[in-house]
Amino acid sequence: MRDAVLGGLPEIREQLAGLYRHLHQHPELSLRETRTAALLARRLREAGYEEVTEQVGVTGVVGVLRNGEGPVVMLRADIDALPVEEQTGLPYASRVRATDQDGREVPVMHACGHDMHAACLVGAATLLARSRDRWRGTLLVVFQPAEELGVGARGMVDDGMFERFARPDIVLGQHVAPLPAGFVGYGTGPVMAAADSLDITLHGRGGHGSRPESTVDPVLMAAHLVTRLQGIVAREVPPAESAVVTVGRLQAGTKDNIIPDRAELGVNIRTYTPQTRELVRSAIERLARAESAASAAVAEPDLVWSGSLPALVSDPEATSTTIAAFTAHFGAARVQTMPQVNASEDVGVFGTALGVPTVFWFWGGLDTGPTLAALQEGRLDELPGNHSPFFAPVVEPTLTTGVEALTVAALTWLGSP
Numbered sequence: 001m002r003d004a005v006l007g008g009l010p011e012i013r014e015q016l017a018g019l020y021r022h023l024h025q026h027p028e029l030s031l032r033e034t035r036t037a038a039l040l041a042r043r044l045r046e047a048g049y050e051e052v053t054e055q056v057g058v059t060g061v062v063g064v065l066r067n068g069e070g071p072v073v074m075l076r077a078d079i080d081a082l083p084v085e086e087q088t089g090l091p092y093a094s095r096v097r098a099t100d101q102d103g104r105e106v107p108v109m110h111a112c113g114h115d116m117h118a119a120c121l122v123g124a125a126t127l128l129a130r131s132r133d134r135w136r137g138t139l140l141v142v143f144q145p146a147e148e149l150g151v152g153a154r155g156m157v158d159d160g161m162f163e164r165f166a167r168p169d170i171v172l173g174q175h176v177a178p179l180p181a182g183f184v185g186y187g188t189g190p191v192m193a194a195a196d197s198l199d200i201t202l203h204g205r206g207g208h209g210s211r212p213e214s215t216v217d218p219v220l221m222a223a224h225l226v227t228r229l230q231g232i233v234a235r236e237v238p239p240a241e242s243a244v245v246t247v248g249r250l251q252a253g254t255k256d257n258i259i260p261d262r263a264e265l266g267v268n269i270r271t272y273t274p275q276t277r278e279l280v281r282s283a284i285e286r287l288a289r290a291e292s293a294a295s296a297a298v299a300e301p302d303l304v305w306s307g308s309l310p311a312l313v314s315d316p317e318a319t320s321t322t323i324a325a326f327t328a329h330f331g332a333a334r335v336q337t338m339p340q341v342n343a344s345e346d347v348g349v350f351g352t353a354l355g356v357p358t359v360f361w362f363w364g365g366l367d368t369g370p371t372l373a374a375l376q377e378g379r380l381d382e383l384p385g386n387h388s389p390f391f392a393p394v395v396e397p398t399l400t401t402g403v404e405a406l407t408v409a410a411l412t413w414l415g416s417p
Contacts, residue, residue, distance in 0.1 A: 027081030057155030070137025070415030074168035078147035120402030179364030315357030365393025
């Protein structure tokens with residue numbers, strides 16, 4: 001059955017490659033993916049999907065293909081781009097500039113591979129639509145916006161996606177990564193970290209730089225706090241657990257001889273378990289208040305949590321079943337286990353909202369030979385990764401592998417005719 005469905009891939013491969021290049025050259029920022037969404041919706045309709053709905057969760061697209069009694073299987077791809085200036089030198093490189101949510105003009109690039117995700121999902125959706133005699137059930141095809149903001153999946157759920165269309169029995173998703181093209185990587189349980197962001201405002205008392213004794217210096221306060229925050233992972237998180245605390249933003253003052261009255265920090269944390277997540281969050285708040293008190297701050301710090309994403313859990317049992325199908329199709333040498341990834345993804349919101357399993361895997365997008373050599377020599381960090389201005393998956397075999405993986409995974413969970 002699997003080979004019969006995939007037999008149609010050569011016929012559409014060049015069309016999918018053209019779609020990928022077009023999406024790469026015309027990226028759109030989160031919740032601005034209007035042209036992208038319209039194009040993908042049109043491709044679904046052309047493939048035979050009679051139920052296609054746009055503007056789900058602002059700019060999301062949902063296609064439903066009902067094919068008799070059987071399981072409901074959801075395939076998901078994200079579609080938004082990043083404010084990154086492309087430096088790949090490709091003939092189809094992005095030169096797009098746009099206005100971001102803060103009103104700033106920024107360059108725009110598909111630096112995380114969402115263009116490849118979308119093209120592969122169009123391919124799998126097309127093959128499955130053309131092979132309805134080979135399976136039974138309902139296929140729910142979801143093009144999700146705003147993954148980079150961490151709000152896209154939640155927005156679609158809150159827009160009643162599952163009540164309006166279909167309630168899946170399983171959620172399947174994938175992400176292109178800086179691995180050798182043609183290879184699939186996977187993990188079970190928590191495979192990607194939970195993410196939380198915190199804005200801290202420290203309150204001092206400003207004054208002239210020549211008279212620090214008459215001030216409460218928030219810059220010094222912030223410097224001490226940045227240093228102390230690094231001790232949370234080193235001294236409070238158990239060694240068997242994993243966590244990251246990053247201060248990515250520190251802003252204070254306007255001139256070198258003026259002590260300001262406030263300092264602002266932007267903190268990001270990554271954790272894998274609810275217990276460690278709560279430990280780290282509580283420790284950051286405790287240290288911010290304690291450092292303020294120790295520095296005689298004029299007020300307690302303002303602490304505003306935002307941008308929270310749960311850990312992405314790839315259901316162990318469902319993952320084992322899916323990976324067995326991958327191994328049978330690709331061969332054991334091309335299917336490898338991966339360590340946990342400290343980056344975050346919001347696809348898990350879908351399965352969590354319904355209480356159904358999610359299966360998530362990675363597949364390679366970099367030139368196979370040089371990447372395998374870099375892996376063997378411990379130089380993988382030298383290669384361009386997601387969010388890099390140099391990251392753009394090679395078209396093949398990345399595209400073929402991504403389409404095949406989604407199709408094989410869907411057929412693993414759909415019913416037999």
